[in-house]
Amino acid sequence: MQRDNTYFLIFHTIHDVLRVEKILKKQGFTFELVPVPRNLSSDCGSCIKLNDNIEDVKPYIQNIEIDKCVLFDGVNYKEASGRPWK
Amino acid sequence: MIYLDNAATSFPKPEETIEYVNTFIRSIGGNPGRSGHTLSIEAARTIFEAREKLTQFINGKDSERLIFTQNGTESLNLAILGLLQEKDHVITTSLEHNSVMRPLMFLKNEKGIEISVIHCTREGKLDIKQIKRSVKKNTKALVINHGSNVIGTTQPLGEIRQVINDIILIVDACQTIGAYPIDIEKDGIDILCFSCHKSLYGMQGLGAMYIRDGIELKPLKFGGTGSKSESIEHPDFLPDKYECGTPNTPGIASLLGGLAFIEKTGQKNIMQRKNELRTLIVQELSKFDNVILYGNHTGNTNVPVISLNIKNKLPSEVGYELNKKEIYVRVGLHCSPMAHKTIGTFPEGTVRISPGYFTKNEDICRFLEVMREIAKG
Numbered sequence: 001m002q003r004d005n006t007y008f009l010i011f012h013t014i015h016d017v018l019r020v021e022k023i024l025k026k027q028g029f030t031f032e033l034v035p036v037p038r039n040l041s042s043d044c045g046s047c048i049k050l051n052d053n054i055e056d057v058k059p060y061i062q063n064i065e066i067d068k069c070v071l072f073d074g075v076n077y078k079e080a081s082g083r084p085w086k
Numbered sequence: 087m088i089y090l091d092n093a094a095t096s097f098p099k100p101e102e103t104i105e106y107v108n109t110f111i112r113s114i115g116g117n118p119g120r121s122g123h124t125l126s127i128e129a130a131r132t133i134f135e136a137r138e139k140l141t142q143f144i145n146g147k148d149s150e151r152l153i154f155t156q157n158g159t160e161s162l163n164l165a166i167l168g169l170l171q172e173k174d175h176v177i178t179t180s181l182e183h184n185s186v187m188r189p190l191m192f193l194k195n196e197k198g199i200e201i202s203v204i205h206c207t208r209e210g211k212l213d214i215k216q217i218k219r220s221v222k223k224n225t226k227a228l229v230i231n232h233g234s235n236v237i238g239t240t241q242p243l244g245e246i247r248q249v250i251n252d253i254i255l256i257v258d259a260c261q262t263i264g265a266y267p268i269d270i271e272k273d274g275i276d277i278l279c280f281s282c283h284k285s286l287y288g289m290q291g292l293g294a295m296y297i298r299d300g301i302e303l304k305p306l307k308f309g310g311t312g313s314k315s316e317s318i319e320h321p322d323f324l325p326d327k328y329e330c331g332t333p334n335t336p337g338i339a340s341l342l343g344g345l346a347f348i349e350k351t352g353q354k355n356i357m358q359r360k361n362e363l364r365t366l367i368v369q370e371l372s373k374f375d376n377v378i379l380y381g382n383h384t385g386n387t388n389v390p391v392i393s394l395n396i397k398n399k400l401p402s403e404v405g406y407e408l409n410k411k412e413i414y415v416r417v418g419l420h421c422s423p424m425a426h427k428t429i430g431t432f433p434e435g436t437v438r439i440s441p442g443y444f445t446k447n448e449d450i451c452r453f454l455e456v457m458r459e460i461a462k463g
Contacts, residue, residue, distance in 0.1 A: 012323045013313050014119030015150055018134040035122030042316035046122045046130075065323070 008034075008077075009048040010041055010068040017046055023060050024048070040070050040077065088413045088449045092442030093235055093261060093391045093420075095283045095290055099340070102350070103287050106343030107336050118335055119312040129335050136338045137325070139345050144278060145269045146296045150324040153295050154333055158260040159185040160306075161279035161295035164328060165256045166190060166229065168303030169277075174226040175200040177253075179212055179241075180428045181234045184421045186258055190229070200224070208429050209382035210239030218249040227254040227276075232268070233261035236425040236438065237381030238364070238391035240266065247274030254301065260284060261389050264348060265356050265443075276301055282337070285356070285443075287344030292337035303328070356443050363441040363450065364390035370454050376461050380429045380436060393429070393436035396461050401437045407460045408437075413453055415439055 011017050017033065024031050030051040036043045050057060054069065069080045089097050110132060116125030118133050133154070141149040155161045166189040170176060178186060180203050193199045202220045206212050217228065228250050233240045240262065247255055254276045259268055263278075264285025270278060278296045282288035297303065308320040309330040321327060348356065367390075368383040376397040383392070396404055405417035418435040419426050426432040441450065 012321065013150075013311075013326050014130045015134060015137070015325055018131060019149075022134075033127055043313060044121070044315045045119055045312045046127055 005074075006072045007048075007050040007054050008037060008040055008068070008070040008072060009050055009066060010036055010043070010070070011047065012065060012067050014045050016064050017048060019064055020048055020061050024050075024057065027057075027060055029057055037077075040068065040079075088445075088453055090413065090415045090439045090441055090445065090449075090453060092284065092445075093389075093438060093440035094416055096285060096287055096442050098444055099289070100287050100344065100347035102343035102347040103289070103340045104343070106346070107289065107340045110336050110339035114335075114339075117332055120310075120332075132335060132339050132342065133333065136342050136345075139342065140294060141296065143345065144263070144296060145271050147270075148299065151297050151299065153297065153325050153328045154338060155293040155295060156291060156334070157283075157293040158258065158279055158281035159293070161281075161293045162186055162229075162256075162258055163189050164303060164306050165277045165279055165295060165297075166227075167193065167306060169254065169256075169301070170197070170199050170226055172197045172199070173224060175202065175222050175224045176226060177202045177204060177217060177220050177228045177250075179203065179230055180205045181210060181212075181236070181239070181425045182229065182231055182422070183235055183258065183260075183425075184423070186229050186231070187424060203424070206239075206428055208380070210234055210237045210428075211382070212241055212246075214242075214245055214249055217246060221250060221253065225250075225253050227256050229256040229258070231258040231261070232263075233259070233266065233389040233391070234381075234422075234425060235261050235391060236420050236422050236436070237393050237429060238383070238388040239381055240387045240389060243273040243275065261391065264344070265353065265360055266389065267353065270296060270298070282341045282344070286341060287347055288341035289334075289337045291334050292341060297328075307331070351443070359443055360390045360441070361386055363445055363447075364388060364392065366447065366450055367392055367439060367441065367453075370450070371457070374457070374461055377457070380431065390441050392439045393431070394439065395431065395434075395436055396457075399460070401435050404437045404460055408453075408456060411456045413456055 032049045033046045034049045036047045071078045114128045116129040118129035137149045137152050141152045162185045204216050256277045257275045259280040263280040276298045282292040283290045311326040311330050313326050314321045378395045380393040401417040416438045
């Protein structure tokens with residue numbers, strides 16, 4: 001995986017964002033809570049900016065319904081086709 | 087000053103309640119889940135933590151099914167108005183508060199729903215067989231209080247669940263939650279409605295409800311949620327489906343304080359202390375010749391809510407005399423006209439004494455001394 005690869009995990013509610021935050025914190029993943037990038041969603045809330053590999057994270061959070069999972073390679077945003085889980 | 091009106095709202099509040107609110111409004115204060123900045127996220131974390139803790143407290147399975155409301159009344163309105171439809175039949179009891187009866191009567195008048203009221207005895211006892219006999223093909227729900235706000239009787243939820251099969255059990259737990267164990271799973275509760283400012287020791291202006299998985303209610307409010315902002319349609323995911331507009335975050339912070347107090351003190355100890363106070367008051371008042379006590383206070387299951395009257399005196403007169411001596415109780419009908427009809431005290435009502443965890447034995451002694459004077463005159 002490239003160093004500057006980042007995932008934006010967008011959920012329906014702040015409740016779900018915080019559920020994910022709690023889990024990622026417990027598991028020691030590298031992430032940040034950031035405002036949802038305007039080009040990804042018109043939502044006015046927060047999302048998870050993940051600096052770890054999505055495949056490592058997935059097993060811990062796949063029972064939480066996700067809205068969008070977007071890969072940012074430093075230049076372009078690429079949305080995972082379909083819903084990555086649930 | 088002696089405060090004996092804890093059934094209306096607990097006072098004083100624990101230090102923890104005050105500290106949590108203080109910290110929130112001094113140092114956090116953002117609008118939760120809206121703006122994406124640190125204070126907004128911190129405010130959202132306050133709500134998230136309270137939602138998780140409260141869900142755990144009642145043994146709920148999923149914290150997104152725990153909905154914050156303005157009060158117990160709003161929770162009951164959402165449960166009743168959001169669930170019942172035309173031609174539905176609902177069963178309730180003669181001990182219910184107007185926060186149950188008024189939305190039911192509204193639906194009866196507006197949509198023609200059918201209501202069966204099971205009459206309790208003057209002691210507050212419910213004939214469970216009669217509930218079973220009242221079940222019809224179109225019975226959608228049973229709405230029942232866990233603890234009476236007039237005579238303190240508690241109802242055996244587990245036994246009631248047994249006789250109603252898959253009918254939706256809506257429980258008004260305003261008088262019990264916090265001090266008495268409630269277990270969504272064990273008690274078979276489908277929708278639990280309560281306020282957070284009584285024995286959960288939060289601030290006024292906060293209520294909550296837990297809606298079991300599989301039950302869909304029609305929301306009562308629509309508006310901003312901080313989610314799906316591109317859409318003019320209200321979201322259908324939880325908890326946003328039932329919550330919108332800026333919430334009472336300071337109140338929710340106060341609830342975290344209340345829960346911390348309960349955890350520190352121990353729910354059993356709170357229950358035990360309340361029982362001691364109730365027993366003391368009932369024992370002593372039973373010795374008065376001209377005091378009528380209502381309900382049945384034998385055993386340990388009642389909440390500390392004691393209704394009484396002094397012969398040949400109006401409850402309002404007794405309340406006035408007590409107030410002059412800085413003893414605060416609630417007189418009248420307690421928003422429960424049917425309960426007063428049940429115990430034979432309608433329309434004058436009763437004098438209601440409700441001690442709390444912080445009530446001291448010497449407060450009760452002083453109260454009894456003043457009651458003796460009033461009863462004499």
